[in-house]
Amino acid sequence: MSIRVVARIRPLLQAKEIERDIIVDTAKLPAEKTDSKSVVRIPNPRNEAEAFSFVFNSVYDQEATQAQLFENEVSPTVKHLFKGFDVTLFAYGVTGTGKTHTMRGGKALAERGVIPRLLSSIYRRARKVDKDSEGASRVEVSMSYYEIYNDRVFDLFEPPEKRTPAGLPIRDIGNGKTQVVGLTERPCTTLKEFEQLYDQANVNRSTSATKLNAHSSRSHAILCVKITQTTGDSVRVSTASAIDLAGSEDNRRTDNNKDRMVESASINKSLFVLAQCVEAISKKQHRVPYRESKMTRILALGQNNGLTVMILNLAPVRSYHLDTLSSLNFANRTKKIEVNEVENQPFFRDVPSGKGKLDSDDKAISLGAPSMHRQPLRPKLLSQKSGLQEVSNVPKPMKQFSVYSDKSKPATSRPTTNMANTSQSRSSATVAVKSPKRTSSEAIPSFGRPSKISRSNPTKPAQSAGLSKDAIEALIEQKVSEALAGRVDSTTLSNTDQPLSEEVQRRLNALEKRVEGQETERAEGLQYLLMAKQHQVRGEDVSALKMYQLALPHFPGNEKLVRKMSVLQDRMAARKDGARGLGVAEEGSVKLSPKPTAEQVLVEEKEEAEPVVAPKPASRRKAKPVETLDDSYHDSDAAAPTATDDDDDNSDMDKPYRPQTKIRHRPITSKLLRPSHPAHPNTTNNDAPAATSSEDDELATELASQTPRTKHLLRIINTKDVSKIKLLRGVGPKKAERIVDAICDLEEEGGGEGWERGDGEDRGVVVSLRQLGKLRGVGVRTVEGMRAGLVGLAL
Numbered sequence: 001m002s003i004r005v006v007a008r009i010r011p012l013l014q015a016k017e018i019e020r021d022i023i024v025d026t027a028k029l030p031a032e033k034t035d036s037k038s039v040v041r042i043p044n045p046r047n048e049a050e051a052f053s054f055v056f057n058s059v060y061d062q063e064a065t066q067a068q069l070f071e072n073e074v075s076p077t078v079k080h081l082f083k084g085f086d087v088t089l090f091a092y093g094v095t096g097t098g099k100t101h102t103m104r105g106g107k108a109l110a111e112r113g114v115i116p117r118l119l120s121s122i123y124r125r126a127r128k129v130d131k132d133s134e135g136a137s138r139v140e141v142s143m144s145y146y147e148i149y150n151d152r153v154f155d156l157f158e159p160p161e162k163r164t165p166a167g168l169p170i171r172d173i174g175n176g177k178t179q180v181v182g183l184t185e186r187p188c189t190t191l192k193e194f195e196q197l198y199d200q201a202n203v204n205r206s207t208s209a210t211k212l213n214a215h216s217s218r219s220h221a222i223l224c225v226k227i228t229q230t231t232g233d234s235v236r237v238s239t240a241s242a243i244d245l246a247g248s249e250d251n252r253r254t255d256n257n258k259d260r261m262v263e264s265a266s267i268n269k270s271l272f273v274l275a276q277c278v279e280a281i282s283k284k285q286h287r288v289p290y291r292e293s294k295m296t297r298i299l300a301l302g303q304n305n306g307l308t309v310m311i312l313n314l315a316p317v318r319s320y321h322l323d324t325l326s327s328l329n330f331a332n333r334t335k336k337i338e339v340n341e342v343e344n345q346p347f348f349r350d351v352p353s354g355k356g357k358l359d360s361d362d363k364a365i366s367l368g369a370p371s372m373h374r375q376p377l378r379p380k381l382l383s384q385k386s387g388l389q390e391v392s393n394v395p396k397p398m399k400q401f402s403v404y405s406d407k408s409k410p411a412t413s414r415p416t417t418n419m420a421n422t423s424q425s426r427s428s429a430t431v432a433v434k435s436p437k438r439t440s441s442e443a444i445p446s447f448g449r450p451s452k453i454s455r456s457n458p459t460k461p462a463q464s465a466g467l468s469k470d471a472i473e474a475l476i477e478q479k480v481s482e483a484l485a486g487r488v489d490s491t492t493l494s495n496t497d498q499p500l501s502e503e504v505q506r507r508l509n510a511l512e513k514r515v516e517g518q519e520t521e522r523a524e525g526l527q528y529l530l531m532a533k534q535h536q537v538r539g540e541d542v543s544a545l546k547m548y549q550l551a552l553p554h555f556p557g558n559e560k561l562v563r564k565m566s567v568l569q570d571r572m573a574a575r576k577d578g579a580r581g582l583g584v585a586e587e588g589s590v591k592l593s594p595k596p597t598a599e600q601v602l603v604e605e606k607e608e609a610e611p612v613v614a615p616k617p618a619s620r621r622k623a624k625p626v627e628t629l630d631d632s633y634h635d636s637d638a639a640a641p642t643a644t645d646d647d648d649d650n651s652d653m654d655k656p657y658r659p660q661t662k663i664r665h666r667p668i669t670s671k672l673l674r675p676s677h678p679a680h681p682n683t684t685n686n687d688a689p690a691a692t693s694s695e696d697d698e699l700a701t702e703l704a705s706q707t708p709r710t711k712h713l714l715r716i717i718n719t720k721d722v723s724k725i726k727l728l729r730g731v732g733p734k735k736a737e738r739i740v741d742a743i744c745d746l747e748e749e750g751g752g753e754g755w756e757r758g759d760g761e762d763r764g765v766v767v768s769l770r771q772l773g774k775l776r777g778v779g780v781r782t783v784e785g786m787r788a789g790l791v792g793l794a795l
């Protein structure tokens, strides 16, 4: 399996975008200095005089045509498809950057996108096979087409009104492959037939107008074209999958309404998981969280044996600046996905560089491999973390993510000669920062916060001036991620290299196990919880809080969850206050002072250590080594008084939440929701560990204990639809009416036991069986009857 990553920059959109706002440019690495690669450059958002450069297998600029992209990137894979290998093509990018245009394109011949061109090519080849074999070989083409919308799979051959709300299940079929159960497969013998089916199915795709795109795709659309070649008794089957991912989006820019926000959260979540998978694969982590979203399960990056081409779509203008950086970072990680076998690799055409196409080959990391045109990713031996230097004298490959400082030049006129910096192999690179004339703060794009390195070595600030290029790149990559963490909703990549201790990993795995295999809404809530936990373990409080917020609607009124969020918010608020007092910017912000004072260093250290260690005496400035941090994590876990408090009430998940404040979709008022238990004696309130592993495990167990049946029952009750409620066992029309009346009364009164929580739509939602039993005219027996009547239903 290999991934070829190419970038495509779309042209300006007329009427909305102007030349002056272009910030993304492209360059070709001078061939004589290095194996050629193509480059996307973008200014450092903090300092326009500096530029980040990202090297891709190919870069297509604004003038690139649909035909060029297809001929260079997709056409070479068709041959391999007919050899029996699977091919996956996907478009990734922020909303409105041209993914659908690239994949589907327009109706005019020149505007046709990758998908129709691919099919055209498949049919051409099929005819050739037929002709060459004089009819002995037969090729059949069939297609299925589905979308993943709000993490549910829907057949695009089915009109929306025929869909079941839960969507189609997916199951693993071995070899890292999954199958959508019950999907329609349509034979299509000609291009015309395909186009008819494709167009018809696209009508069913979920699209909406958003502020950023009038026809924004709100789902991931996956087209699978199955090719079956039969020669006598031998049958060869391969599949080409073309995926138009929904675009990630920053809701502050989209002005999305509630429905769009729900879609957006789901889109962002799946892309976030995709990013996590990519990162885990690239770091060779044992655990790759494929199962955390349907899209990643289906995509199974790095799992199958085929070829993958990822097209990274980019907008050239300033309004996308941080989003573009985020996408570039993601793509950079994607490129690091391992190659497990190299035989199955097409030779991409070395089309002469011309208008639109900057470069086409990928020699830069081939390390002397004879082929100039092989796929970019090398076998494991040559991968970045393969310990290459220990086993051979071969120089290390150039890092695929190259960042250089261009400070002395104005950002708008960056000459391509500067790219020479990126073209040095790591072992021989003399990077700008090594120049005695430069300080590290000049060379490293400044996100203001002291670097991790400086934080962990506060007594040796001078060292940073002599950082290796690797360290600087890693640092910058991390800083970019950090800066984006607070900005891009759920799409950020993990920004820490801290390995998790075995114990923490074990707990995460245990949590994940609980999530696995569950297709219910509850599972989705648990997934958010799991992600929140992962973020918290890594010290990414902002993201952790977001994930808890996303989990909350799945476990309405759960006190522990609310308390966790509350503690986390308190801690973030306190940190913000503390940081403000010292003139330090907030987490996730790029607006930070470049030269930290000693106090700032201290605050930063504390921030970093907070999620995992009990507070240390102020004089201790060094961050603890990672292993120790994990130990401390467990220490504090064991000692946390909150555990006792929580332990006592783990019996009743259905217990309604009755705080004195409103909880959904708004920041939690810390005072009102502050946990009733005392703070840890050794911590200040602000530093109290927001969550401990055992608490999380326990919480997950509790949350999981609201069974699908209970949830299903509550869902029916909350429809307030008499015709549905009356079908419940032991209810009947009159009782159903009484139940609906009771809910509506309480809703109007805005009071009554268990109803104080929430506002607006939250008010008048039955959140537990207990609450249901207390409704006028219901009672425990009726509730039991209703639940019992749901036995055997497919939930």
Ligand SMILES: Nc1ncnc2c1ncn2[C@@H]1O[C@H](COP(=O)(O)OP(=O)(O)OP(=O)(O)O)[C@@H](O)[C@H]1O
Pocket: 009, 010, 011, 013, 093, 094, 095, 096, 097, 098, 099, 100, 101, 102, 213, 215, 216, 217, 218, 245, 246, 247, 248, 313
């Ligand atoms: N290479 C291109 N040439 C001409 N127009 C383009 C190009 N790329 C994108 N566009 C135009 O930009 C607009 C947005 O493109 P598109 O809908 O493909 O974005 P998207 O990334 O699929 O967005 P979303 O994720 O919201 O679905 C469309 O009007 C499209 O025609």
